[in-house]
Each structure stands twice: as C-alpha cells, then as structure tokens.
Amino acid sequence: MAKESGSSKIEMLEISNEAMAEAQSSKIEMLEINNEAMAEAQSSKTVTMKPAEAEESKTETQKITDEESKNVPIAATEEESKKLSITKVEESKNAATATTEGEKEEAKVSLKTLDGVTFEVEAWIAKEMETVQAYIDDTSADTSAAIAIPLHNVAGRELARMVEYCKEHRRASVSAGNLKEFEERFAAALNLYEMKDLIIAANYLNTKKLLESLSRCIAKAIKNKSVEFVRDYFGVTNDYTTEEEAQYRETNAWAFRNVDEDSRN
Amino acid sequence: MDNSNSAATTGVWNDFRSIDIIITILMSLNVVDLAVASLVCKMWNKACRDPSLWRKIDLSELNNSYLFNIQNNKPGAYKHSRGKITQFLKYVLSLSNGNTNCLIFNYNVDLTDEQFIIAAERTPNLKRLVLPNTCVFSRKAVHTAMKSWGGLESITISFDDPNKYIFSAIAEYCKNITEMKFSHGCLLFEENYVEALLKCAPNLKALSIRCIMTSMGALCGVFTSFQHLEAVNICHSSIIDAPYSDFGVVDITYVQKHLPPSNYGKLIYCKEGSCLRCKNDRSIIPAGIFQITS
DSSP, X not given: OHHHHHHHHHHHHHHHHHHHHHHHHHHHHHHHHHHHHHHHHHHXXXXXXXXXXXXHHSOHHHHHHHHHHHXXXXXXSHHHXXXXXXXXXXXHHHHHHHHHHHHHHHSEEEEEOTTSOEXXXXXXXHHHSHHHHHHHHHSOHHHHHHSXXXXXXXXXXXXXXXXHHHHHHHHHTTSHHHHHHHHHHXXXXXXXXXXXXXXXXXXXXXXXXXXXXXXXXXXXXXXXXXXXXXXXXXXOOOOSOHHHHHHXXXXXXXXXXXXXXXXXX | OOGGGOOTTTTTTTTOOOHHHHHHHHTTSOHHHHHHHTTSOHHHXXXXXXXXXXXXXXXXXXXXXXXXXXXXXXXXXXXXXXXXXXXXXXXXHHHHTTOOSEEEOOTTOOOOHHHHHHHHHTOTTOOEEEOOSOOOOOHHHHHHHHHHTTTXXXXXXXXXXXXXXXXXXXXXXXXXXXXXXXXXXXXXXXXHHXXXXXXXXXXXXXXXXXXXXXXXXXXXXXXXXXXXXOEXXXXXXXXXXXXXXOOOOOOHHHHHHTSOGGGGGGEEOOOSSOSHHHHHTOOSSOTTSXXXXX
C-alpha cells in the first residue's frame, strides 16, 4: 500500500506537472493571443484594450525587456525606426544632389539666340541670367544639358556682350574702383542703339547687374538736363498736344526757365 | 556716353515700349530729374508715376540742380526761388500720388507755411520726416501739417527750442513716433528735452543726439524714462556733466559709469572713425572734436 500510495503520489505529481505544463503552455498561448489582440487593437481602432489590462497580460520577462528597451538609444519602436530610415534616405539624396550640383557647375549651358547663333556658356554665367536659370530649374538636368535653350528675344550680338560683361564684371569686382572703371568703359563703348538693344536683352534675361549698370549710365546722361535735351538725346517724339504742352509749360515753368546752356547741349 | 550718340533724327527710343525698363532707368534719378523726365512724353510721364520711385523724396537734391540756381548751401538761400519751389513741390507731389513714406527737407531750406502745408497734405502716408533747419512755421501751419502726418514713426528736428509748438503738435496728432533724431541745430540736449520727448513720444525706441552737446543728466533721464528704448546714438556728441559748463569730451567709460550695465548695449558711439559720418568723411564738424574716446 505504501508503495502504491508512493507511486500514486509520484503519478499525481507527474499529472500535476503535466497539468502545470499544460496550464503554462495555455497561458503562453493566451499571452500570444493577447499580444495579437494588442497588435490588432493598435492597427484597427475597432478593438480597444485598456492599458492596465495590456500590462497585466504581459509576462515578467516581457515587462523586463520593455523596461530595458526604454533605456536603449537605438530605435525601439517601429515609428522611430521608420524615421531613422527616412532621414538616412534623405541624407543619401542630399549627398547625391550635392554631387550633381557640383557637376552642373562644371558643365556648360547651350543658349540659342533668335538669329540662330548657339553659345556655350559656363553654368555660373547662366545663373546670372535669371530667365535662363528658371528654364534650367523647370526642366530636368538631362534635358537642359542636351538641348540649346532658346532665347527668343535676344540676338547673338547682345548675348555676346552680356557674356563678356559677366566675365569682365567678375574679374573687376575684386575692388570697387576697378568695377566702376570697368562699367564706365563698357558703357562708353556702346552707342545709343546698342545700349537700347542691350538693356532690352538684359531686361528679358533678367541679368540684374547689367540692367542696373546700364540704367545708371543712361540716367547719368540725363541728370540735370532740360526736357528738350532729354527728348533730343533719346530721339523721343513729344506726343503732347499743343494745348497740353502750353499748359504744362505754364504750370511747370520751373523746368523751362533759367536753363543753363550746358544742360541743353 | 558723349552727346555724339544723340538720337535726335532717328527716334531710336520711340519704339521702346517696355515701361519696366524706363522705370529701372528712372530709379537712378533724383527728384528734380524725375520731374523733368515726366515732361518728356506721355509714356515717360506714366513711368514717372510709378509708386516705387516715390517712396522717398529727398528735397536736398534741389541744391545740385541748375533749375533753382542755388549756389550756396546756406540758410535762407531759397528765398529768391520761393515761387518756383512752390510750383515744383505741387507738381512733384502730384506725381508721387501719396505713395511717399519718407520726406527729407533740405537742412538749409527756408520753407513758407504754404509750402509746408502743401507737402503735408500731399504725403498722407508719411512714416519718416526730416525737418529743415530754420523752423519758422506758424503754430497753425505746424498743427495742420502734423494732423496730416498722423502715421509718422520717425522725425528729425534741427532747431533749438524744446518748447516749440512742434512737440505739442506731435503729442496731439502723431501717436506712433518710435524714433526721434536731433540734428546739429540744437544747442544743448538737456533735461527739459527729455520731458518734452516723454510727452510727445512715450513709446520711443530709438533716439539720436549725434553731433550735439548733451548733459549727462539728460542722457541718464532718457534711459530711465523710456521703457521701450533700444538704441541711443551719441556719435560725435559732446557729453558734459553740467549744463553750459566748459566744453569737454567725455570718454565712453565715464558715460557707462553713470548707466546701469543693461544699457551699455543700447549706446551707439563712434569708436576710431567707425560711424557713417567718419566713413563718408563729411566735414560739418572738424574731425575728432566730438569723437568719443574709449
């Protein structure tokens, strides 16, 4: 009996161990189910679970790993890992664009004038011409490199002068004195026709430095001059009627009386 | 560009239809030349009315113009040209069409009440005003003008008496003044100026008392009286301890001794020719006389 009772005790123990093992495995299964439910709850908003319940359903080991993960600086959550991967991609993209920009500066840009002349100019000169730069920005790098950019309102002579101006301006801009001297020389070499055509081209291509320089030179020519001088100088036709002319000469006598001889020549 | 380029017979600019380019050219002209250019033809007249050309009207340019035959930059030099100037002011301000933000009268211009009121009524959106040296306007003219200039934010004054009715007019009509500048005309900037300022510009942010004599008490008063103060320009000023005492140039360390450290950064002073007047090499005052040493 004693043996029987002993063996039965052992059997009972084994059974209880098995039961415990089963219970343990069922607990693990339950935990897995709970974890799945949690995952579902996170993904779909229909299933909800209170934080306390979720916390209770975790095993001790899970709780420990959770605590540890809080202290780990590496991306623990999926969102953080996504963010990290995005920033890495962006960094690589930036690096790629930096290299392409470097290549762009080395490359040349083709410009085709209205009279069919094609110019190959350095990228920095093209940048000075904001209209051209806008065209380059709007088209892909391959396209803008492959084709000559059409300049519908600019003749070859004007573009050649503009390119020359950009290059000389860059050299002269080392000192303010040199720059002023260069701008004066550049303007002095142009007659009124050429200046007019060049300022129209500079305006169309939005080459700010040249536009400002030419404007200053033209303004200088009409500073402290009489109305008649300005008309003569630019060959502008007076389109005021005789009555209008008489009226404004009366109301603006200050502009016509005591005119110095110098200002009329 | 010599005159051999003249296009008298060719009409080279007649087909010049881009008004933008004409405006760009006109940007480099002064107020007198702009007025002349507006009489050339209808297109130029239209270009001359562009608001961007009239943000600032600097009447000190009258000095350099053959049209007004002003030989010397002396007070009262304009008296013989009064009729012309009235006519000119009316025309120029009609071109500006109320788009002027800044109006600078010549330092030596001797304006009449009529001219002052003409200028005020035709510049209602004025933000910055530089008054002439000889303020001989009547009380009525000053009040009429300041009424028109209700939006003024900055004013430069060049005369001696802080009790002049201009301060009461500013206090009454110009509630947005944040910047006051006193120019060479003032004999001595002292405590009564601070009191007058406090009444007419309690929200003062910037004060310039450059190139004038200033009492230390007035300077300290400025810092204690104005809560919003950001900058005080004392370039080439002579800072004296007591009003009307012997002339003396005080170094910046002395000035700082009288001010709390929090105000040091608000002081603008000339150190070894660093200010604009030194850079421009203007000889209004002999070099070095009013320079503050550090």
